[in-house]
Amino acid sequence: MLGTGPRxxxxxxxxxxxxLRKDFPQRGSLFGRAQAHVRAVDDVSFEVGPGxxxxxxxxxxxxxxxLARMILRMIAPTSGQVLVGGKRVDALxxxxxxxxxxxxxxxxxxxxxxxxxxxxxxxxxxxxxxxxNLARGAELRAxxxxxxxxxGLSSSMLARFPHEFSGGQRQxxxxxxxxxxxxxxxxxxxPVSALDVSxxxxxxxxxxxxxxxxxxxxxxxxxxxGTVAYLSHRVAVMYLGLIVEIGPARExxxxxxxxxxxxxxxxxxVAHPRLKTHRREVLRGEAPSAGxxxxxxxxxxxxxxxxxxxQVERPLPxxxxxxxxxxxxxxxxxxxxxxxxxx
Amino acid sequence: MLxxxxxxxxxxxxxxxxxxxxxxxxSVATILHAVSFDLKAGxxxxxxxxxxxxxxxTALSIMGLLPQExxxxxxxxxxxxxxxxxxxxxxxxxxxxxxxxxxxxxxxTSLNPVLTIGRQLTEGLQxxxxxxxxxxxxxxxxxxxxxxxxxxxxxxxQYPHQLSGGMRQRVMIAMALACEPDLIIADExxxxxxxxxQAQIINLILDIKERLGAAILLITHxxxxxxxxxxRIAVLYAGHVVEIANCLQLFDAPLxxxxxxxxxxxxRLDQLVADTPDRPRLAELAGGMPSPGEHPxxxxxxxRCPIAVPRCAVDxxxxxxxxxxxxxxxxxxxxx
Numbered sequence: 001m002l003g004t005g006p007r008x009x010x011x012x013x014x015x016x017x018x019x020l021r022k023d024f025p026q027r028g029s030l031f032g033r034a035q036a037h038v039r040a041v042d043d044v045s046f047e048v049g050p051g052x053x054x055x056x057x058x059x060x061x062x063x064x065x066x067l068a069r070m071i072l073r074m075i076a077p078t079s080g081q082v083l084v085g086g087k088r089v090d091a092l093x094x095x096x097x098x099x100x101x102x103x104x105x106x107x108x109x110x111x112x113x114x115x116x117x118x119x120x121x122x123x124x125x126x127x128x129x130x131x132x133n134l135a136r137g138a139e140l141r142a143x144x145x146x147x148x149x150x151x152g153l154s155s156s157m158l159a160r161f162p163h164e165f166s167g168g169q170r171q172x173x174x175x176x177x178x179x180x181x182x183x184x185x186x187x188x189x190x191p192v193s194a195l196d197v198s199x200x201x202x203x204x205x206x207x208x209x210x211x212x213x214x215x216x217x218x219x220x221x222x223x224x225x226g227t228v229a230y231l232s233h234r235v236a237v238m239y240l241g242l243i244v245e246i247g248p249a250r251e252x253x254x255x256x257x258x259x260x261x262x263x264x265x266x267x268x269x270v271a272h273p274r275l276k277t278h279r280r281e282v283l284r285g286e287a288p289s290a291g292x293x294x295x296x297x298x299x300x301x302x303x304x305x306x307x308x309x310x311q312v313e314r315p316l317p318x319x320x321x322x323x324x325x326x327x328x329x330x331x332x333x334x335x336x337x338x339x340x341x342x343x
Numbered sequence: 344m345l346x347x348x349x350x351x352x353x354x355x356x357x358x359x360x361x362x363x364x365x366x367x368x369x370s371v372a373t374i375l376h377a378v379s380f381d382l383k384a385g386x387x388x389x390x391x392x393x394x395x396x397x398x399x400x401t402a403l404s405i406m407g408l409l410p411q412e413x414x415x416x417x418x419x420x421x422x423x424x425x426x427x428x429x430x431x432x433x434x435x436x437x438x439x440x441x442x443x444x445x446x447x448x449x450x451x452t453s454l455n456p457v458l459t460i461g462r463q464l465t466e467g468l469q470x471x472x473x474x475x476x477x478x479x480x481x482x483x484x485x486x487x488x489x490x491x492x493x494x495x496x497x498x499x500x501q502y503p504h505q506l507s508g509g510m511r512q513r514v515m516i517a518m519a520l521a522c523e524p525d526l527i528i529a530d531e532x533x534x535x536x537x538x539x540x541q542a543q544i545i546n547l548i549l550d551i552k553e554r555l556g557a558a559i560l561l562i563t564h565x566x567x568x569x570x571x572x573x574x575r576i577a578v579l580y581a582g583h584v585v586e587i588a589n590c591l592q593l594f595d596a597p598l599x600x601x602x603x604x605x606x607x608x609x610x611r612l613d614q615l616v617a618d619t620p621d622r623p624r625l626a627e628l629a630g631g632m633p634s635p636g637e638h639p640x641x642x643x644x645x646x647r648c649p650i651a652v653p654r655c656a657v658d659x660x661x662x663x664x665x666x667x668x669x670x671x672x673x674x675x676x677x678x679x
Contacts, residue, residue: 059537059538059539060537166631168631169631196393196394196564196631196632197393197564197566197605197608197609198393198604198605198608198627198628198631199393199631200608201607201608201609201610201625201626201627201628202627202628202629204610204625205624205625205627208624223537223538225538225612226567226609226610226611226612226615227610229610229612229615229616230610230615230622230625249616250615250616253612253615253616254616263539264538264539265612266542267538267539267541267542268538268542268567268612269541269542269545269565269567269568269570269571270567270570270571271566271567271570271609271611271612271613271614272570272594272611272613273570273571273573273590273591273594274591274594274595275570275613276570276571280542280546282539282542282543282546283539283542283543286507286509286510286539286540287537287539
């Protein structure tokens with residue numbers, strides 16, 4: 001959706017999404033022909049600058065993971081393009097794929113499922129370097145030990161298997177593995193959601209430190225607005241496959257202009273019982289599953305501000321307050337958040 | 344010891360020195376160490392802890408649902424003036440679902456997929472209250488309306504897979520309310536849900552508590568949910584209750600270094616978007632919780648504790664009062 005509107009630009013972006021769209025066929029029966037399409041990601045455009053973290057928030061089913069899978073070439077977009085280092089990732093020559101993989105890496109949510117249980121930690125971290133012929137022998141071992149130290153693992157741990165590590169330590173292994181090829185961009189899909197609170201802080205701080213040291217770009221995908229607020233420079237909010245609001249983290253979170261962003265923030269539990277000064281306005285109902293294409297604003301059925309216009313005309317993203325894009329006809333009328341949530 | 348200090352209302356639930364072990368012979372490990380807390384009628388107590396702290400084992404012990412390897416090695420669980428640990432299996436069956444009920448974390452797996460919602464909702468009523476099928480059905484419709492489900496009559500005939508996660512959790516809550524229990528144990532009731540649905544369920548539980556006056560034992564790792572719902576909080580670490588306080592007290596002036604660390608480790612939206620030029624760095628608790636097998640002799644928090652003294656490594660401090668409503672198990676924060 002944002003593709004058709006004006007774009008907010010910064011320095012030469014590390015990652016560009018341009019009018020990215022993904023339709024999945026919906027079949028009436030198991031072997032039947034596709035009768036309709038479900039639009040999981042709809043005209044998504046944004047950029048992630050070097051050294052920048054873009055936080056992507058949204059509830060389950062909004063299309064966040066589908067988006068990540070297209071960026072990582074696990075599925076092909078229906079239309080639109082992903083550019084990494086200026087090259088379309090869906091049109092890479094076979095010989096160009098390794099270079100692309102060295103530019104962009106991924107950290108997954110579940111460090112229990114994403115590490116091969118039969119490979120030792122040291123080999124897990126070294127494997128990407130071996131595959132890409134970046135080092136071998138003694139040099140490889142030295143670089144593995146170096147990476148392990150950077151993520152806070154001692155070299156004595158490298159001979160262990162994944163099951164001998166705690167969840168937080170496994171996520172450190174996964175981070176070291178992602179960094180082994182010195183990528184420019186890391187896509188992190190809920191990287192701390194499976195971790196305990198006290199361990200979560202360790203991993204978030206590690207990610208912040210590594211970004212500062214290496215100038216990494218992060219696409220940080222999470223349903224948890226607190227962790228997104230902690231790491232992100234900019235935030236994008238997704239609803240039913242659309243980016244409904246995108247802009248500087250502090251501005252979007254403090255003064256959301258899309259009614260969905262506002263209600264999402266209002267739903268976040270307070271950080272301190274003293275902030276619990278009012279009964280929250282809750283988002284009514286549940287997000288419908290992604291559907292076909294219609295002219296209405298997809299949020300209209302749940303929107304407290306919806307008017308007749310929203311039923312017939314899908315709002316295009318508009319620039320608001322200089323730096324942000326909001327896809328709502330009545331963004332100027334969105335009431336401010338009640339005191340206590342972010343003020 | 345705890346009940347003497349707070350008001351004169353009798354306790355609805357009192358857990359006293361509950362010790363639970365798991366395994367047998369040489370592989371036996373203690374997972375709850377003399378856990379004590381109490382709960383009055385209409386009160387919400389949050390049992391807060393990370394994975395492995397023993398919070399779910401505490402809930403299962405109260406319900407009499409410990410897995411086979413689990414074994415209560417000592418202590419008492421009093422519901423009113425009845426000792427639950429001394430009850431026979433059939434006596435417990437009468438209490439469970441009737442006077443104590445439970446809302447589980449995963450509404451996906453804790454509802455029976457092959458029974459209709461109506462059947463699952465009325466089962467407890469017909470068993471405990473000996474009401475007719477028609478009365479139970481009518482009550483089930485009321486309950487579904489109470490938990491905010493639309494078209495309750497139609498829902499009775501539906502199966503769990505036809506409902507969304509949030510709707511299933513509402514059904515779980517309706518089931519827990521069916522026999523108007525005195526105590527509802529809610530084990531991570533909102534963890535599997537999206538924030539917007541989580542907010543709906545939190546509001547629902549708060550509403551129901553106000554209307555029905557049931558006490559709630561809320562088991563969670565999420566301090567935000569605690570801030571929204573709890574009257575009092577007990578913090579569990581490696582099978583020990585390390586701090587108990589009123590909700591505001593605990594957030595305003597935590598005493599145990601673990602509680603402090605936990606509160607500081609959560610990114611706070613209100614502070615992150617404040618006008619300060621730099622974002623505050625999250626405080627970290629180094630290391631992780633010991634597993635039950637490698638439990639050290641003294642305070643289990645010692646290896647991660649910023650204020651540990653030599654004594655901590657050998658002696659576990661008792662939970663002692665610092666004022667009428669606040670107790671802590673720490674040699675440095677509650678000197679003898």
